[in-house]
Amino acid sequence: MKIYVISDIVVNNQQKYEEYTKLVPDTIKKYGGKYLVRGGEIITRNGDWDPKGRCVVLEFPSIAALNEWNSSPEYKPVKKIRESASTSQSFIVSSGDLPF
Secondary structure, three states: OOEEEEEEEOOOOHHHHHHHHHHHHHHHOOOEEEEEEEOOOOOOOOOOOOOOEEEEEEEOHHHHHHHHOOOOHHHHHHHHHHHHHHEEEEEEEEEOOOOO
16 A cells, blocks of 8 residues: 655755755655655645645655655665754655555
């Protein structure tokens, strides 16, 4: 079952965040993940959801792969850069019972 990580990221230090965006893709790919959305315009259709920053959507083949990536030695120093350069809110959703 595929897993999606949906994040709203507010960048506080553009220079550091650019360093993060250069380093993180290879770590994601190594664990079977890929970007589906990386920035782009956000249009709110229903309700009062109010994202504050950039939207990023990642896809991983499983929750195990996501967890491996998130705690991996490759991602650990890169994650510290993200945490020092931005704040974020995220949630994880599975593909559910839809066939993909």
